[in-house]
Structure formats: structure tokens, C-alpha cells
Amino acid sequence: MKHAILSCTGLDKPEGSVAREVAIRSADAIGGAIICPVLLNRAPARYKKELSEGALIVVDGCSTRCATKLASRLGAKVEQRVLVSDAVKASGRPLESTLHLGPNGTALVQTMVDELVRGLNAPATPSEAASAWETPTEYLVVTHDKFEFRIPVVDYLFNENDVWVRVSDAVARVGISDYMQQKLTDISYFEPPKTQAAVDQFGELGSVESAKAVFEIISPVSGTVVGVNPAVIENPALINEDPYGSGWLVEIKLTDLAQDQALLLDGAAYADVVKRKAAEE
Amino acid sequence: MAETTFMGVPREKIPWFPTIDYDKCTSCMECDAFCPHRVFERRDNGTRLVVANPTNCVVFCRACAKTCGPDALSFPNKPEIIALIKQIREEERVK
Numbered sequence: 001m002k003h004a005i006l007s008c009t010g011l012d013k014p015e016g017s018v019a020r021e022v023a024i025r026s027a028d029a030i031g032g033a034i035i036c037p038v039l040l041n042r043a044p045a046r047y048k049k050e051l052s053e054g055a056l057i058v059v060d061g062c063s064t065r066c067a068t069k070l071a072s073r074l075g076a077k078v079e080q081r082v083l084v085s086d087a088v089k090a091s092g093r094p095l096e097s098t099l100h101l102g103p104n105g106t107a108l109v110q111t112m113v114d115e116l117v118r119g120l121n122a123p124a125t126p127s128e129a130a131s132a133w134e135t136p137t138e139y140l141v142v143t144h145d146k147f148e149f150r151i152p153v154v155d156y157l158f159n160e161n162d163v164w165v166r167v168s169d170a171v172a173r174v175g176i177s178d179y180m181q182q183k184l185t186d187i188s189y190f191e192p193p194k195t196q197a198a199v200d201q202f203g204e205l206g207s208v209e210s211a212k213a214v215f216e217i218i219s220p221v222s223g224t225v226v227g228v229n230p231a232v233i234e235n236p237a238l239i240n241e242d243p244y245g246s247g248w249l250v251e252i253k254l255t256d257l258a259q260d261q262a263l264l265l266d267g268a269a270y271a272d273v274v275k276r277k278a279a280e281e
Numbered sequence: 282m283a284e285t286t287f288m289g290v291p292r293e294k295i296p297w298f299p300t301i302d303y304d305k306c307t308s309c310m311e312c313d314a315f316c317p318h319r320v321f322e323r324r325d326n327g328t329r330l331v332v333a334n335p336t337n338c339v340v341f342c343r344a345c346a347k348t349c350g351p352d353a354l355s356f357p358n359k360p361e362i363i364a365l366i367k368q369i370r371e372e373e374r375v376k
Contacts, residue, residue: 064311064350085352160287161341202341202363213317216344262367263288276285 002054003032008061014095015061015084021109023059055079135245140271144278149179151267158270161218175248179274184210187236192228201260221260227251287340290369298335305353312345
């Protein structure tokens with residue numbers, strides 16, 4: 001598949017210099033086309049071909065995420081996204097304050113390009129236990145105004161941050177509840193966590209985004225990320241269509257479910273939380 | 282409206298909310314525009330932002346900090362807050 005790369009130009013910040021360099025080198029490495037955000041903003045039609053033919057990679061410099069917002073405003077589907085300021089934090093080495101790349105900036109560019117290319121070549125896949133995960137059939141239903149929020153009766157546990165977990169052997173699947181997907185409305189992007197990353201209970205497992213909001217996925221369990229749902233990355237609307245089944249997000253190898261369970265709710269208890277939240281809105 | 286409890290603990294007993302570093306804040310108001318829970322309020326004719334409703338903040342959510350270009354928003358240490366929640370729950374249980 002062809003790729004197009006939309007990057008922060010960030011001419012006034014060191015993160016911008018890194019973003020620009022990551023875009024140029026990634027384009028070289030994967031044979032992708034570069035999209036100038038300034039020209040895209042001014043004349044979107046200029047890049048119609050690149051945006052329609054290729055999968056879009058967005059490189060943001062800082063958390064203002066101008067490139068992401070531009071892509072979102074134009075309705076462009078983003079396949080992968082990287083953020084320089086996050087990568088700086090993860091590297092533990094602060095960027096030089098100059099706009100020219102110093103040793104730390106240069107090393108960071110290389111790391112980010114390597115990770116980006118590796119991610120494109122080897123997308124994360126779920127474990128082989130698919131047959132054990134059937135979509136639930138029995139639900140509690142919380143009704144509020146014209147809305148109906150479904151909550152599975154068995155097998156699912158929840159945290160109060162509207163994230164569910166379902167366990168099979170030592171592996172758990174995680175997703176967001178029907179209540180939250182309805183609250184977000186049409187979900188357009190799932191930013192997955194890194195595979196093999198360790199996560200604490202209530203740690204972050206990436207985020208999902210709609211035109212309305214960004215929702216941080218708060219992990220109900222502790223463990224190691226062993227898979228993310230490729231179908232949801234390809235088609236985030238699956239989360240809206242089937243939040244407890246094919247719209248699952250992450251698989252986690254558990255470290256201490258017994259301890260995690262002390263802070264989790266069963267379906268009936270979570271139904272009470274949903275009732276309260278819906279009433280407070 | 283604020284959640285009254287989180288994991289059975291009164292919300293006001295959980296010190297989870299953003300702190301603004303005014304040396305870094307550029308008053309761009311991106312976080313205020315982003316947060317649907319009205320945690321922030323604009324003061325001084327909209328030129329300065331304050332954390333006006335800290336208990337409206339969703340416990341463990343740090344999404345507003347991710348909208349902050351100058352990295353001016355910080356949150357408490359998560360493991361410490363989890364330990365506090367467990368401690369309060371335990372105290373309530375033995376009462």
C-alpha cells in the first residue's frame with residue numbers, strides 16, 4: 001500500500017525540526033509521499049490523489065497536534081500517528097533547545113523512523129484464542145431518555161472509567177462500554193498502546209476519538225499488552241457497532257487479576273454507575 | 282455535574298485534578314475547549330485559566346494534558362491515588 005505522510009512543520013520549536021526530519025526519512029524508507037500541512041490547509045485539492053490512494057501517517061511535533069487536527073478537519077483517515085513530544089519523554093533524553101538537530105534530536109529521529117517503519121511492516125495481531133470470545137447474548141439494559149445502554153450480564157467486569165475486561169485463561173480482552181461508545185458517537189480513530197508494554201491497573205491503553213471527544217482508555221487490569229485489534233484500527237466504527245464483541249481493543253496478559261478484581265465492578269454494579277452518570281448529564 | 286463517588290469513595294476525598302503551571306501556560310485555552318466536564322474556567326476577561334471545578338475531573342483521566350502544547354498541565358501520581366482509594370475503601374469496610 002502507498003503511504004502519505006503529513007507532518008508538523010513546527011518551524012519555531014525543536015520538536016518541529018524532529019517531526020520534519022522524521023517525515024522526510026520515513027518517506028525515503030517506505031517510498032511515501034510528503035504532504036505539506038500549510039499547502040494542504042490552503043488548497044486541500046492539491047493532495048486529493050495522495051489522500052485518496054494512500055494510507056495516511058501523521059507526525060505531530062507537540063501536543064497541540066496541528067497535523068492531526070488538520071487531517072481530522074478534512075476528514076482524512078489516519079492509519080498511524082506519532083507524536084515527537086511523547087517520544088522525547090519515552091527516550092528520557094531532552095531535546096536540545098536549538099532548531100538545528102543536536103545529538104539527542106538526531107538519535108530520536110532515527111528511533112522514531114525505525115519504530116514507524118517496523119510498525120507498518122509488522123502490525124500487532126491478536127492471540128489465537130479467538131474461539132473463546134463469543135459476543136455476549138444476555139444484557140442488562142439501562143434506559144435514559146431515548147437511549148438504551150446495554151451491559152453484558154456474565155463474563156464481563158468493568159471499571160468506573162467505562163472500560164470492560166473479559167478474561168479467558170491468563171489473557172484478557174479490553175474494550176469500552178456501550179454507554180461510552182454512545183456518548184462519544186461516531187468513533188473515527190483508535191490510537192493503540194504499544195505491544196509488549198507493561199500496564200498498571202488504571203494505567204493508559206491508548207485512546208479513542210470521535211468528532212465529539214477524545215477518550216483515554218483506562219486499563220481495568222494490570223499486565224502486558226500482547227495484542228491490539230487490527231480490525232478496529234482498520235475500521236474504528238466497529239467499536240460503535242459491536243463494543244463488547246468485534247469492537248474489542250486490546251489483549252493483555254494478566255499479572256494479578258485477583259488483586260485487580262477488588263477495584264472492578266460486575267455488570268449489575270456497573271449498570272448502577274451508568275444510571276447515575278446518565279442522570280447527572 | 283460532578284460524580285458524587287468514585288469506586289465507592291466520595292469524590293472530594295480523591296485529589297485527582299490538573300494543576301496549571303503558569304510559567305508554561307500560554308492561555309491558548311485548548312484544554313478548556315477540550316474538556317467536556319467544565320473543570321476549567323476562564324477569568325480576567327478570558328485571559329487567564331483556572332481549575333475552578335476540580336471534583337468534576339474524571340478520576341485517572343489525563344486527556345486534557347495531551348492537548349497542551351506547552352506541557353503546562355500536570356496530574357498527581359496515579360499509584361499514590363490508587364493506594365489512597367484502597368485505603369479509604371478499607372476504612373469504610375471496617376466501620
